[in-house]
Amino acid sequence: xxHRLSEPDPRTRHAARDAIPSLDAxxxxxxxxxxxxxxxxxxxxxxxxxxGAMEPVLQQAAETLRAREALFRVNVAIELDLASDYAIxxxxxxxxxxxxxxxxxxxxxxxxxxxxxxxxxxxxxxRR
Amino acid sequence: xxxxxxxxxxxxxxxxILLYDDECAVCRRMAQWVRWVARDRVGLSTIDVRAxxxxxxxLRRLDPxxxxxxxxxxxxxxxxxxxxxxxxxxxxxxxxxxxGMAWCTWxxxxxxxxxxxxxxxxDIGYVILSDVRPIFGCKSCGAPALWARPFVWxxxxxxxxxxxxxxxxxxxxxxxxxxxxxxxxxxxxx
Numbered sequence: 001x002x003h004r005l006s007e008p009d010p011r012t013r014h015a016a017r018d019a020i021p022s023l024d025a026x027x028x029x030x031x032x033x034x035x036x037x038x039x040x041x042x043x044x045x046x047x048x049x050x051x052g053a054m055e056p057v058l059q060q061a062a063e064t065l066r067a068r069e070a071l072f073r074v075n076v077a078i079e080l081d082l083a084s085d086y087a088i089x090x091x092x093x094x095x096x097x098x099x100x101x102x103x104x105x106x107x108x109x110x111x112x113x114x115x116x117x118x119x120x121x122x123x124x125x126x127r128r
Numbered sequence: 129x130x131x132x133x134x135x136x137x138x139x140x141x142x143x144x145i146l147l148y149d150d151e152c153a154v155c156r157r158m159a160q161w162v163r164w165v166a167r168d169r170v171g172l173s174t175i176d177v178r179a180x181x182x183x184x185x186x187l188r189r190l191d192p193x194x195x196x197x198x199x200x201x202x203x204x205x206x207x208x209x210x211x212x213x214x215x216x217x218x219x220x221x222x223x224x225x226x227x228g229m230a231w232c233t234w235x236x237x238x239x240x241x242x243x244x245x246x247x248x249x250x251d252i253g254y255v256i257l258s259d260v261r262p263i264f265g266c267k268s269c270g271a272p273a274l275w276a277r278p279f280v281w282x283x284x285x286x287x288x289x290x291x292x293x294x295x296x297x298x299x300x301x302x303x304x305x306x307x308x309x310x311x312x313x314x315x316x317x318x
Contacts, residue, residue, distance in 0.1 A: 047180070049200070050301045
């Protein structure tokens with residue numbers, strides 16, 4: 001179930017803005033596999049401390065890369081089939097897609113902005 | 129540490145709600161212990177112990193100020209009056225409300241020159257326990273604090289020496305799924 005894309009509860013509107021939409025299996029299909037251009041997907045889980053450390057960096061990276069590529073997240077604790085389909089062995093794992101096809105991945109990069117931006121853009125750079 | 133939230137919030141009953149990390153073996157044990165110790169004479173629980181889960185919106189329905197990342201980082205106790213106790217303060221409040229532990233809770237209120245020394249010790253104890261959780265096999269707890277790393281390595285070495293089956297080595301900033309989401313039963317279809 002996708003909680004982020006649904007209509008927010010009015011009491012929670014003041015909560016911190018999330019620059020990274022969450023995807024479920026259906027929206028993954030429409031927004032990633034049928035999507036155009038460079039797309040990065042973070043496979044994560046809220047209970048993973050490394051993903052927690054990555055979060056502020058990723059929000060910053062999402063803002064920086066907004067014009068160049070789309071960034072989404074998939075919660076592997078809920079979307080077990082997607083995690084299995086993409087052979088996710090741990091979190092955080094970034095899988096990069098170009099026009100719906102996987103072109104690269106990064107597992108557990110250092111949580112600093114430069115490293116994460118490099119990890120998210122490198123697979124696309126080599127195809128330009 | 130408590131945050132005044134003003135009016136009482138929907139979803140909160142008269143019982144405080146303790147949120148714990150269900151992926152962490154140490155936290156699960158603690159939650160079990162709280163369930164056991166926080167029963168009154170007729171067997172009713174004085175604290176509602178709940179796993180944090182994976183739904184940020186469900187948490188915000190409990191309290192709009194809750195951020196799921198922060199809730200996973202430290203214990204949160206949601207009080208019926210709308211305040212939130214965090215970390216060592218949450219532990220003290222849990223003990224205060226546990227009929228089996230009431231004998232020791234006056235200590236945490238003792239003040240000496242505006243300082244609460246026993247609450248301070250409890251806060252330090254909380255931080256130490258939180259930092260050493262990887263020793264007890266919590267793979268989702270992240271990289272151990274610098275001071276705790278030698279102890280974590282020692283614990284791993286001892287486990288290897290004792291013939292415990294070691295997990296394959298993973299990168300330092302990567303949580304293998306075997307200890308978190310992948311082992312969780314699939315949620316029922318809506």
